[in-house]
Amino acid sequence: MGIVRRHSIRFSIIYYLGIILGYINTILLFPNFLEADQFGLTRMLLSVTIVISQFAQLGTQNMIIRYHPFFGKKILGVGIIICSLGLFVTLSLIVVFQQSILEIYNEKSPLFLEFFHLLIPFSITMVFFNLFDTYLRTLYKNIFSTFLSSVLVRVVWSALILLYYYEYLSFEQFILFYAYAYSIITILSLIYIKLIGQLTLTIHFNKDEYGHFKEIRSFSAFTILSGLSVFLINKVDILMLGSIEGLETVGIYAIASYMAAVIVVPGSAIARTAQSIVANAFKQENYLIIDNVYKKSALHQLILSAAAYILITLNYLNLMYFLPEEYHSSFTIFFYLGFSKIVDTGLGINGIILINSKYYKTDTIFSVVLLILTVITNLIFIPLLGGEGAAIATMLSLIIYNLLKYSFLKIKMSLDPFTPKTIVAITICLLSFIIPYFIPVFNNIFVDSLIRSSLMVSIFVPLIYFTKISTDINELIDQGIRLLKPNK
Template sequence: MGIVRRNSIWLSIIQYLGILLGYVNTVILFPNILDSDQFGLTRILLSVTIVISQFSQLGTPSMIVKYFPYLHRKVLYYGFLICAGGLTLVLSLIWIFKPEITSWYIENSSLFVEYFYLLVPFSIAMVFYNLFDAYLKALFKNVLSASLPFIFLRILWMILILLYAKGEFDFETFIIAYTVSYALIALITLIYIGILGELPTELTIAPGDRTFLKEIRKFNSFNVLSGLSAHMINKVDGLMLGSLESLSSVSIYAIAAAMASVIRVPASSIARTAPSLIAHAFKDNDHRTISELYRKSSINQLILSSGVFLLITLNYSLLLYYIPEEYADSFLIFIMLGLAQVIDTGVGINGYIMVNSKYYKVDAILSVLLLVITVGLNFVFIPLYGTLGAAMATTMAILAYNIARFSFLKIKMDLNPFTGKTMEIVLIMIAAGIICYFLPLPENLWVASILKSSLFLILTAPVIYWKRYSPELSELVDLILDRFRR
C-alpha cells in the first residue's frame, strides 16, 4: 500500500483544492451570476459529454491499465486508434439522430437544444484527455493530469464566469469557451507524456501483438458496456430530469450532487493508483495482494467517506448560505446521494478487481442490468417526487450494484473487504452524527457549525486513531505528529 498511500495523499490534496474551487464555482459564482436555466445548461452539457465519451472511447482507459504490463508504450497507440474510430462512429450517429434526441428536450430544456452542437468539441477533448490520463495512471505519473481538471480547469472556468459577470462577453461566448477549454487540458497532458519520453515510437501493429489485440477487442466490447453503465448510473438522473422536469431542476440537483461528489475524493485518489497495481497482481497471479488492496481500500474509504458525508450534513445550511433561495431545498437530495457515495466507496475497489479479472464479462452484464433498473426507477420516481425521486433511484441502483459485485467476488474469488472493524466504524460514525446533529446549539450559523464539526471530530478521530482501525491513517497521523514535535 506504500505507493497507493503516497500517491493518494498528493491526489487527495489536489482534489480537495479542486473541491474548494468547485465550491466557489458551483455553489457561489455560477448560481448567482447565471440564470437557473443557464446554470442547468452547463451541468447537462457536462453530463451528456461524459456519456458520449464513455461510448466513444470504447473501454480504452481500462484497457490501457490492464494491458500496459504486457504492451507498454504501444498500448497508447492502440488506444488512440480505438478512440479515433469510436468518436467518428458515435458523433456521426448523434448527428444523424439529432432531431430525435433534441425532441426529448425541446419542451423543457430548449437552451440545451440551442447549444447542442457544442457536444462535438467537448466530447473530442474529453475522450482524448481520458485516454492520456489513463496512460499516465499506468505509468504512475498521474499527479499532473489529475490536477488539470480539478485545479487548472476550475480556475479557468472561474475566470470565464467572472469576465462574463463583468460584461466582457455575452453568454454564447462564455458557454463556447466553457466547453472548448477541455481541449486545453488534453493538449497539456499529451505534451507532458512527450516530456516524459513515453510517447510510442513504433506506430505499426507488431506481429507479436496480434494475440493481445484479439483479447483487447473482446475485453473492450464488454468493458465499454461496463464503463458506460457505471457512468450512466451516476448521470442518467440529471439527463432524465432535464427531459422530464426542466433545466432549473437540473441546476438544483447539481448543487446536491456537487456536495455529494466531495465524499468520493479519498476513493478517487486511491482509484488513480490501485487499478494499475491490481493489473500487475493479476499478471503475477498474486491473490494475496489483491485481497489486501480490497480490504484496505474498503476500511480506509469507509472511514474517510462517512466522515466527510457527516461533516457536510452537519454544515449543509452554512455551505448553502451564499446561494439563491431557489437552490436551498436540496438537503434531502444530498442525503440520498451522499449515502449512495458512502455505500459505493465503503465496499472498496470491487469494480476495479472485476474489470481486471477474467470475470470482466460478468461485470459488464451486471452493469447493463443495473442501468436498465436505474432508468426504470427514474421513470417511476421522478414524476412522483421530482429531484428527490431521481436521488432515490440513483441510491437504490448503486446499493443493488454493489451488493451484486460483493456477492460475486465472495463466491467466485473468496474475496471479502469487510472485517469486524467495519461494523464498529459504522456504529461510531452513526452515534457521533446523531449526537452532533441534535445537540442544542447557538442560533449563529458559524458558531453552531464550528461547534458541531469540532465535537464530531473529537468523538470520532481519537477512537479511530487509537484503535488502529486503519494502520495507514494512524501511521500518517504519527508521521505528522512526529514532524510537528520536531
Template sequence: MGIIKTQSIYNTIIIYIGIGLGFISTIYLYPNVLTPDEYGLTRLLLSVALLFTQFAHMGMNNISIKFFPYFEDKQNQHNGFFFLTLVVPFLGFLLFLGVFFLFSDLILDYYSDKSELFVEYFPFLIPLVLGILYFDVINSYVRARYASVPGSIIGEVVLKTVTILLLILFLFKWLSFYEFMVAFVCSYILKPVLLIVYLYRKGELFLKPKFNFIDTTLFKRMGNYGLFSILGGMANLIVNNIDIIMLGSLSGLANTGIYAIAFYVGSVIEVPKKAIGKIVPTVIAKNLADKDYAEVANIYKSSSINQVIPGALIFIGIWANLENLLAILPAEYSGAGIVILIIGAAKLINMGVGVNGVIILNSEHYRFDLISTIFLVIISILTNYLLIPIYGIAGAALATALSILIYNIIKGVFLWVKFKMQPFTPKILTVVLLSGAVLYASLMVDRIGSVYVDIFIRSFTIAVIYSTGIILFNVSDEVNKIWADIKKKIL
C-alpha cells in the same frame, strides 16, 4: 501497497484543493452567477457528452490500464502503445459524429419541450466530447505508467480554476453567456493538451507505431476486453448520469441545475475513493496478471476501511452543516437538502464496498461487469421514470441510491462466490458506531453565531472528536501509521 499509499495521499491533497475550488464555483458562483436553467445546461451537456465519450473510447481507456504492462519498454518507445492510444479513439470519435448527426433530430425532440436552451447549444457536444475523450484515454496511458498525479492536478485544480475565472468574467459582464459557453467547452479541450505537454517534457511522447509487436492472440484479447469494457462502461455511465439526463426532459433545466448542485455536495463524500481509484486499478491489474490473489484480497479489505473512515467524516460534516449550507444557497435551492442526504448515504455505501468493480473489470471475469451493469441500467431507468414524476429531484436521488445499492450487492456476491473475497472487517462496525455517536451529538447543538462561524466551529470539533476516536480505537493500520509519522515530524 506503498505506491497506492503514496499516490493516494498526493491525490487526496489535490482533490481536496479541488473541493475547495469546487465549493467556490458550485456553491457560491454557479447559483449566483448563472440562472438554474443555465447551470442545468452545463450539467446536461456534460452528462450527455460523457455517454457519447464512453463508446468513442473504443475501450482504449481500460485497455491502457490492463494491457500496458505487456507493451512497457521505454527503450523501444513502449512498442507503439501511445500511437494506439491516439488512433483508436479517433476512429471512435468518427463513429460518434455519425451517430450524432444521424440521431440529432430524435435527441432534440426529446428535450425540445422543457429544455429549449439545450437544443440551442446542442452542437457544443462535438468539441466537448473530443476534449473529454482524449483527456480520458491519454490520462489512462499516463496512469498506466504509475503516474496518477498529473491528471489529478489538471482535472481537479486547473479545470476548476479556469471555471472560476470564467464565472467571474461572466459576472462582471466581460463575457456574454454564449462566450462563456464557448470558453467552458474550450477548457475541456485544454485538458488533453496539457497532458501531451507533460508527456513531451518527460520524454515519453512516443508517436511511432509498431504494428508487428501485436500478434493475433494479443489483438484478440485486447479487442474482446475493449468491447466488453465499452459496453460495461456505457452501462455504468448511464446509471451515473441517467438522473441528470431524464430530469432535463421530465422536469426541466432549472430542476436539473438544483439537483446537480445537491448531487455535487453529496458526491464530495466520494473524494477518498476517487483518490485511491486513480492508482489502484493499475496495481490490481498487475497483481491479477501475476495471480497474486492474496494481495488483491488485501487491497480489497484495505480499500473498504480506508475509504469509509474519511467518507463517514465528510458525511457527518455535511449533515451537521446542512442548515448552514442551505442558508448560503439562493432561496430556489431550498429543496436540495433531502437530495444531498440521500446521495451522500448512497456514496458512503459505495465507498464501504471497496474496489469490487475494479477487481472484476481487471479479472478474467470482466464480462460479468457488463451483465450486472446492464441489469442495473434497466432498474435505474425504470426507477427514474417512475419516481421523478412523483417526487421530482428527490425521486431522482432515490432512484440513484437504489441503483448503487443493488449494483454493489450483485458485485459483492459475485466476488465472494468466485474468489472468496469480501471487503468487510469487524472494524467497520466501530466506524459506524463512532460516526453515529458524533453525528447525534452535533445535531443536538444549536447554531453558534453566524453561519460561517458555526460551520468552522462545528466542523473543527467534529473532525477532532472523530479523528481521535479513529486513532484510539486503532481502526486502520494505515491511518495510525500516518498519525505516527505526523507526530515524529511535529515532536
C-alpha cells in the same frame, strides 16, 4: 499499500483543492451569477459530454490499464486509434439523430437546444484527455493530469464566469469558452507525456503482443457497456431530469450532486492507484495482494468517505447559506446521493477486481443490469418526487449493483472486503454523527459550523486512532502530530 497511500495522499491534496475551487464555482459563483436555467445548461452540457465520451472511448480506459503490463507505452497508440474510431462513429450517430434527440428536450429545456452543437468539440477534447489521463495512471504519473482536471480547468471556469459577470463576455461567449476549456488541459497532458519520454505512436508489435489482440477485442467489447453503465448512473438522472422536469430542477439537483461528489474523493484517490496494482497482481497471479488491497481499500474508503459525508451533512444548510433560496431544498437529494456514495466506496474496489479478472464479462452483465435498473427507477420516481425521486432511484440502483458484485466475488473468488474492523469503523462513524447532530443550532452559521465540525473531529479522530483499525491512517496522524510539535 505504500504506493497506494503515497499516491492517494498527493491525489487527495490536489483533488480537494479542486473541490474547493468547485465549491466556489458550483455553489458560490455559477448559481448567483447565472439564472437557474443557465446554470442547469452548464450542468447538462458537462453531463451529456461525459456520456458521449464514454460511448466514444470504446472501453479504452480499462483496456489500457489491463494491457499496459503487456504492451508498455505502445498501448497509447492503440488507444488513440480506438478513440478516433469511436469518436467518428459516435459523433456521426449524434448528427444523424440530432433532430430526434432535440425533440426530447424541446419542451422542458429549450436553452439546451441553442448550444447543442458545442457537444462536439467538448466531447472530442474530453475523450482524448481521459485517454491521456488513464495512460499516465498506469505509469503512476497522474498527479499532473489530476491537477489539470481538478484545478486548472476550474480556475479557467472561474475566470470565465467572472468575465461574464463583469460584462466582458456575453452569455453566448461564456458558454462557448466554457465548452472549449477542456482543450487546454488535453493539450497540456499530451505535452507532459512527451516531456517524460512516454509518447510513442508506434503500431509495430512482436508476435507475443499480437497474440493479445484477439483478447483485447473481446475485452473492449464487453467493457464498453460496463464503463458506460457506471458513468451513466452518475449522469442519467440529470439527463432524465432535464427532459422531464427542466433545467431549473437540473440546477438544484446539480448542487446536491456536486456536494455528494466530494464524498468519493478519498475512494477515487485509492482506486486510481489500486487499479494498476490489481492489474499487475492478476498478471502475476498473486491473489494475496489482491485480497489485501481489496480489504484495505474498503476499510479506508469507508472511513474517509464517511467522515466527509458526516461533515457535509452536519453543515449542509450552512454551506447553502450563500445560495439563492431555491437551492436550499436540495438537502434531501444530497442525503440520498451521499448515502449511495458511502455504499459504493465502502464496498471497496470490487469493480476493479472484476474487470481485471477472467470474470470481466460478468462485470458487464451487472453494469447492464445497473443501467436498466437506473432508467426504470428514474422513470418511476422522477414524475412522483422530481429531484428527490432521481436521488432515490440512484441510491437504490447503486446499492443493488454493489451487492451483486460483492456477492459474486465472495462466491466465485472467496474475496470479502469486510473484517471485524468494519463494524468498529461503522460504530465510530455513527457516534461521530449522532452527537454533533443533536446539539442546538447557533444563529451564526460560522460559529455553528465550527462547533459541529470540531465536535465531530474530536470524536472521530481519537476513536479511529486509539482503536488502531488502520495502521496507515495512524501513521498519517502520527506524522501530523510530529509536524505540529515544536522543534527542540
